[in-house]
Amino acid sequence: MSKYDHIRLSAYNANMQLPKLGLVLFTFGNVSAADRELGVFAIKPSGVPYEDLSPEKMVIVDFDGNTVEGDLRPSSDTKTHAVLYKHWEGINGIVHTHSTYGTAWAQSQRDIPIFGTTHADHLTVDIPCAPPMNDEMIKGNYEYQTGFQIMECFKEKGLDYKEVEMVLVGNHAPFTWGKTAEKAVYNSAVLEAVAQMAYLTEQIDRSAPRLKDALIKKHYERKHGPDSYYGQ
Numbered sequence: 001m002s003k004y005d006h007i008r009l010s011a012y013n014a015n016m017q018l019p020k021l022g023l024v025l026f027t028f029g030n031v032s033a034a035d036r037e038l039g040v041f042a043i044k045p046s047g048v049p050y051e052d053l054s055p056e057k058m059v060i061v062d063f064d065g066n067t068v069e070g071d072l073r074p075s076s077d078t079k080t081h082a083v084l085y086k087h088w089e090g091i092n093g094i095v096h097t098h099s100t101y102g103t104a105w106a107q108s109q110r111d112i113p114i115f116g117t118t119h120a121d122h123l124t125v126d127i128p129c130a131p132p133m134n135d136e137m138i139k140g141n142y143e144y145q146t147g148f149q150i151m152e153c154f155k156e157k158g159l160d161y162k163e164v165e166m167v168l169v170g171n172h173a174p175f176t177w178g179k180t181a182e183k184a185v186y187n188s189a190v191l192e193a194v195a196q197m198a199y200l201t202e203q204i205d206r207s208a209p210r211l212k213d214a215l216i217k218k219h220y221e222r223k224h225g226p227d228s229y230y231g232q
């Protein structure tokens with residue numbers, strides 16, 4: 001028994017969703033789950049295939065990226081998770097995948113335009129794509145700097161991480177987050193579906209128009225506003 005068992009289990013369950021949802025291949029991808037009171041998060045160990053994972057193998061790390069408990073090396077993306085937890089206090093789960101369509105948009109260095117109501121059900125703006133990192137950042141503490149690249153993109157675009165729970169990192173791939181690890185995985189699957197739909201939309205009509213403001217507002221507020229009426 002450890003005081004970290006609950007986040008180990010939550011991180012394990014969330015990680016196991018990624019291959020089931022078709023969001024990862026081999027050992028790609030990672031999910032973490034944080035406990036704010038303990039000031040730590042549980043994250044997937046580096047390079048271990050999903051079928052060999054267990055809750056006990058999740059590594060406990062603090063918000064500065066130091067391993068607190070665990071025998072295995074944490075995911076190579078751990079420092080990106082640590083930076084985001086440290087600076088964005090409202091999040092308790094983070095997911096990183098190289099899901100195909102989301103990654104294709106990231107490699108094209110393009111925001112994903114808001115074309116339809118599926119997108120508007122989750123956010124009212126284009127899914128932002130942070131610019132590729134500069135050479136200095138890449139040569140230095142790369143994974144740590146990736147976290148700052150994401151936060152800088154949100155600052156520049158005037159976005160709120162509590163409203164927009166996803167980003168593409170240019171030339172790289174998507175990151176998503178949420179109040180729980182489960183919500184972060186959900187957001188990761190939503191991003192991939194929206195990325196695929198947007199790609200197909202542009203194949204059919206290269207100059208497809210963006211969604212009208214009235215529909216953006218309607219769909220988002222139906223699910224999120226003070227008068228939301230979607231679901232039970």
Ligand SMILES: [Zn+2]
Nearest residue numbers: 096098172173
């Ligand atoms: Zn990656």
